[in-house]
Amino acid sequence: MNLSFLILLPLITTFAILFCKGLKQVRTVALVGATLQLFLALALLFIYWNERALGNTAQFLFDADDTWFAPMNIHYHIGVDGISVAMILLTAFVVIAGVLVSWTQETLNKEFFFLLLFLSVGAYGYFISLDIFTLFFFLEVAVIPKFLLIGIWGSGKKESSAMKLALMLMGGSALVFVGLAGLYFNTTGQPSFDLIQISQMHISLSAQKIFFPFAFVGFGVFTALFPFHTWVPDGHSSAPTAASMFLAGISMKLGGYGCLRVATYLMPDAAHYYSWVIILLSTIAIIYGAFATMMQTDLKYINAYSSVSHCGFVLLGIGMLTQTSINGAVMQMVSHGLMTALFFAAIGMIYSRAHTRTVEQLGGLLKVIPFISTVFVIAGLCSLGLPGFSGFVAEMTVFMGSWQNPDAWYRVATMLACASIVVTAVYILRATGRTIMGPITNTAYHQLIDATWNEKFAAIVLIIGIVAIGVAPFWLNQLITPGTENMIQHIGKVITFK
Amino acid sequence: MILTDLIFMKHELMITLILFILLFIKVGSKEWKNESVLNLVNILLFINFVVGFCCNQTGVLFSEMFRTTGLVIVEKNMLNLGTLIISLQSYTWLKRHKHVLEFYMLLLSTLLGMFCMVSAGNLLMFYLGLELSTIPLAALVNFDLDKRKSSEAAFKLIISSAFSSGLLLFGISLIYGTTGTLLFSQLATSITGNPLQIFAFILFIAGFSFKISVVPFHLWTADVYEGAPVSVTSYLSVISKGAVLFVFVSVLYTVFKPLAATWYNVLFILSVLTMITGNLFAIRQTNLKRFLAFSSIAQVGFILIGISGSSQAGAASVVYFVLIYIFSNLGAFGVISLVSAITGKETIEDYKAFYKTNPLLSWILAIALFSLAGIPPTAGFFGKFFLLLAGAAHGNYVLITIASLNMIISLFYYLKVIKAVFMDANEAPIERLIIPLLPKIALFICVAGIVLTGLMSVIYEYIYSLSIGF
Numbered sequence: 001m002n003l004s005f006l007i008l009l010p011l012i013t014t015f016a017i018l019f020c021k022g023l024k025q026v027r028t029v030a031l032v033g034a035t036l037q038l039f040l041a042l043a044l045l046f047i048y049w050n051e052r053a054l055g056n057t058a059q060f061l062f063d064a065d066d067t068w069f070a071p072m073n074i075h076y077h078i079g080v081d082g083i084s085v086a087m088i089l090l091t092a093f094v095v096i097a098g099v100l101v102s103w104t105q106e107t108l109n110k111e112f113f114f115l116l117l118f119l120s121v122g123a124y125g126y127f128i129s130l131d132i133f134t135l136f137f138f139l140e141v142a143v144i145p146k147f148l149l150i151g152i153w154g155s156g157k158k159e160s161s162a163m164k165l166a167l168m169l170m171g172g173s174a175l176v177f178v179g180l181a182g183l184y185f186n187t188t189g190q191p192s193f194d195l196i197q198i199s200q201m202h203i204s205l206s207a208q209k210i211f212f213p214f215a216f217v218g219f220g221v222f223t224a225l226f227p228f229h230t231w232v233p234d235g236h237s238s239a240p241t242a243a244s245m246f247l248a249g250i251s252m253k254l255g256g257y258g259c260l261r262v263a264t265y266l267m268p269d270a271a272h273y274y275s276w277v278i279i280l281l282s283t284i285a286i287i288y289g290a291f292a293t294m295m296q297t298d299l300k301y302i303n304a305y306s307s308v309s310h311c312g313f314v315l316l317g318i319g320m321l322t323q324t325s326i327n328g329a330v331m332q333m334v335s336h337g338l339m340t341a342l343f344f345a346a347i348g349m350i351y352s353r354a355h356t357r358t359v360e361q362l363g364g365l366l367k368v369i370p371f372i373s374t375v376f377v378i379a380g381l382c383s384l385g386l387p388g389f390s391g392f393v394a395e396m397t398v399f400m401g402s403w404q405n406p407d408a409w410y411r412v413a414t415m416l417a418c419a420s421i422v423v424t425a426v427y428i429l430r431a432t433g434r435t436i437m438g439p440i441t442n443t444a445y446h447q448l449i450d451a452t453w454n455e456k457f458a459a460i461v462l463i464i465g466i467v468a469i470g471v472a473p474f475w476l477n478q479l480i481t482p483g484t485e486n487m488i489q490h491i492g493k494v495i496t497f498k
Numbered sequence: 499m500i501l502t503d504l505i506f507m508k509h510e511l512m513i514t515l516i517l518f519i520l521l522f523i524k525v526g527s528k529e530w531k532n533e534s535v536l537n538l539v540n541i542l543l544f545i546n547f548v549v550g551f552c553c554n555q556t557g558v559l560f561s562e563m564f565r566t567t568g569l570v571i572v573e574k575n576m577l578n579l580g581t582l583i584i585s586l587q588s589y590t591w592l593k594r595h596k597h598v599l600e601f602y603m604l605l606l607s608t609l610l611g612m613f614c615m616v617s618a619g620n621l622l623m624f625y626l627g628l629e630l631s632t633i634p635l636a637a638l639v640n641f642d643l644d645k646r647k648s649s650e651a652a653f654k655l656i657i658s659s660a661f662s663s664g665l666l667l668f669g670i671s672l673i674y675g676t677t678g679t680l681l682f683s684q685l686a687t688s689i690t691g692n693p694l695q696i697f698a699f700i701l702f703i704a705g706f707s708f709k710i711s712v713v714p715f716h717l718w719t720a721d722v723y724e725g726a727p728v729s730v731t732s733y734l735s736v737i738s739k740g741a742v743l744f745v746f747v748s749v750l751y752t753v754f755k756p757l758a759a760t761w762y763n764v765l766f767i768l769s770v771l772t773m774i775t776g777n778l779f780a781i782r783q784t785n786l787k788r789f790l791a792f793s794s795i796a797q798v799g800f801i802l803i804g805i806s807g808s809s810q811a812g813a814a815s816v817v818y819f820v821l822i823y824i825f826s827n828l829g830a831f832g833v834i835s836l837v838s839a840i841t842g843k844e845t846i847e848d849y850k851a852f853y854k855t856n857p858l859l860s861w862i863l864a865i866a867l868f869s870l871a872g873i874p875p876t877a878g879f880f881g882k883f884f885l886l887l888a889g890a891a892h893g894n895y896v897l898i899t900i901a902s903l904n905m906i907i908s909l910f911y912y913l914k915v916i917k918a919v920f921m922d923a924n925e926a927p928i929e930r931l932i933i934p935l936l937p938k939i940a941l942f943i944c945v946a947g948i949v950l951t952g953l954m955s956v957i958y959e960y961i962y963s964l965s966i967g968f
Contacts, residue, residue: 067955068955069880069955069958069959070955070959071810071811071814071958071959071962071963072811072884072887074955133883137874137875137879138874140873140874140879141874141875143873144868144873147913147916148916148920151917151920151921152920152921158921159917159921159922162917162921163910163913163917166909166913167906167909167910167913170905170906170909171903171906174902174903174905174906175902177883177886177898177902178895178898178899178902181886181887181890181895181898182895184887184890185890185891185893210895214899
């Protein structure tokens with residue numbers, strides 16, 4: 001399978017949108033594009049399985065390598081392993097849901113869908129890149145559409161949130177750049193940006209110690225690593241619904257993937273050296289995020305802060321450096337992506353009807369808009385880790401994997417992270433109880449109309465994903481295990497060298 | 499010398515030919531209409547640009563005073579292209595101007611000077627070219643004859659360039675005194691780094707720093723940029739700066755090669771100062787021309803990092819970046835000059851809600867600014883990446899970190915303009931503008947350049963293969 005289709009398809013869609021007139025044409029083209037993306041991603045999954053079933057044990061499948069800038073040894077090198085396939089699937093699910101949720105986008109609809117799909121170009125390109133220059137290129141491609149989406153179509157203090165988000169994310173990628181330059185010049189062989197080549201070369205421990213923090217913190221900014229998480233609440237709450245979904249569902253995953261694939265994989269010695277810092281910061285993020293969420297009254301802020309907490313699990317899993325914990329981190333990325341996208345979609349649906357997101361002002365929504373309320377409850381239950389949904393599977397795997405790390409302090413961190421689930425339950429149940437249950441607080445709510453077909457469809461697509469992982473996690477586990485096994489072997493090999 | 503060797507000077511001869519044609523039109527009895535002059539000049543410049551690509555030969559003339567290499571030809575073609583774009587963009591402004599022919603004669607004289615300078619193989623030739631390229635520029639800056647600010651700007655420019663030329667000349671004389679030669683090729687082997695030569699080198703750096711407005715020699719830049727007509731401002735910030743940068747690279751890489759360790763440290767300090775000062779001052783600007791002036795100072799800071807790489811990659815990345823800079827800066831200036839020529843508005847405040855009335859121009863401005871900020875997929879990303887990568891080869895990661903953090907500051911002020919254009923509300927936005935054909939062509943060339951120069955790696959690879967001399 002030619003992976004470049006994953007970039008070309010959304011790119012062609014964006015160009016087609018440019019030639020459309022009126023909302024109807026634009027959204028039809030966008031939906032067709034997003035549906036094709038989903039089919040392509042599913043096709044990729046099945047072809048990938050098929051290849052693996054046939055006994056293809058290569059680290060990366062569908063490998064294609066073209067020279068891009070020969071003097072710098074920069075290549076357009078693409079290929080996927082199970083981790084990337086999982087991420088691509090996640091992206092496809094979120095994109096189609098995002099397009100469906102924005103179905104009635106009136107103002108500047110052409111630009112809106114253009115930017116939305118352009119963002120997905122960046123995400124797909126990022127997940128298939130095996131050359132870290134290309135990877136960095138696509139990482140930055142995905143930043144500016146977010147700025148415009150939030151700044152133009154957002155609500156509240158949108159301009160400052162958009163600016164904060166753009167600057168912090170670009171700050172992250174500036175740090176990543178230094179890390180990449182360090183990787184480029186400090187390998188033993190010919191300078192190269194190729195992920196596989198770098199992983200086979202030796203990088204001295206002192207160089208790793210310098211450049212690992214750059215790369216890890218840089219990618220970490222994208223995934224709300226503790227002191228750099230401040231863009232998350234503002235950005236998410238000001239963004240229009242689809243942009244929030246993309247931000248939480250796709251964009252924060254770029255960071256986690258980068259931390260794993262670039263920082264940890266290429267500089268394993270330093271990952272061991274600094275793992276206590278990662279665990280400390282991610283534990284703080286988990287607990288702080290959970291407690292901060294308890295104080296929020298705006299539904300979007302609740303979900304944004306809980307994202308900080310949930311993304312902490314991703315980094316915790318990576319920092320623990322065991323096979324199971326990294327498996328859990330990847331699963332948590334997929335699960336959190338689907339779950340927050342669903343949550344934001346539900347919040348957007350409620351907001352577009354009730355015109356408020358404040359918990360106190362809402363109430364009794366289950367009686368008037370049962371479908372949306374059910375979606376909201378499902379998202380909430382997934383978030384607090386109810387068995388049967390993806391959140392439980394992912395968090396459980398992270399905890400089990402973390403416990404396998406024998407260090408006593410790491411186990412303390414694991415326990416603390418576990419304890420945060422209780423706090424999660426508190427804020428989720430409280431928010432759900434106030435908004436969904438109880439008496440109808442506002443008589444105007446009696447006139448509310450339940451979800452339209454497009455909203456139902458968007459929610460169902462995401463719920464299918466969540467339940468598919470929650471009820472039968474083995475397929476996702478099997479999908480990503482070869483990739484993570486490879487990673488752990490590589491990390492372990494380096495340790496024994498020392 | 500055989501007459502056929504004059505083909506080495508093809509670019510210069512073409513410009514001279516156009517100059518003579520314009521001169522004949524001027525002294526001729528027939529009164530030409532502005533539109534027809536403009537159309538003729540643009541056609542001539544286009545022909546000149548195309549001819550620049552064919553039957554090129556490389557070699558030296560006049561006992562190595564004048565040399566043509568593959569890289570020099572590329573650089574001259576880039577300057578030609580930039581001049582053509584600027585000429586197309588000034589259409590709206592010049593259409594109503596009384597002295598169109600004089601404008602072009604002055605403009606092309608400076609271009610001729612720059613060509614001589616880029617081709618120079620001898621310090622005297624370089625100095626001659628430099629003077630030919632600066633003195634007419636001062637007249638050009640004063641071309642809005644009724645504006646007091648223009649005269650002030652012209653005065654500032656002429657004084658500061660005279661001063662910097664004096665410094666350079668002093669440096670040249672010291673170099674001649676200590677080595678007994680002015681030829682680049684001989685100087686490369688005869689400079690030993692004795693104190694007098696170091697002093698000459700400092701004078702050189704100061705002179706060049708004036709011309710490319712490196713902090714702390716940048717003080718003239720913003721005032722001159724603000725006072726000059728927009729077309730001249732864009733010419734100053736792109737073409738004349740680009741030409742001096744080309745010479746700067748070849749002087750540092752050939753003449754001062756023995757002092758490489760010294761000038762690495764100098765460039766390190768200057769580039770950090772330049773980036774930080776340019777960026778911090780750009781944040782506070784309200785006039786778009788001043789804003790671009792400071793942002794262009796910051797860009798030079800990044801270019802210095804590329805130069806400090808002192809390798810083939812360093813030279814190639816600088817030339818490549820200047821090409822991208824021509825497209826991106828002229829894209830931004832193209833929009834600004836159009837708006838300024840029709841409405842006279844030049845502040846960021848005026849551009850609020852520009853998107854509501856002029857979506858196409860807004861997107862062009864946005865793409866140009868993203869390219870200046872170094873956001874992919876625009877070419878600016880590749881340009882900056884390669885500059886920094888060339889600089890990082892030295893292993894000085896402090897510099898690279900400072901530079902990449904400066905990228906964030908610069909992004910902040912570019913986004914401020916984007917925010918004004920796309921997000922802010924305005925009761926009286928700039929009205930819907932009708933773009934004449936020629937400026938439209940210029941803008942599309944810029945956008946195409948911004949998109950393609952980066953993604954098409956052949957351009958970089960070509961420049962890289964030609965930079966082999968360094």
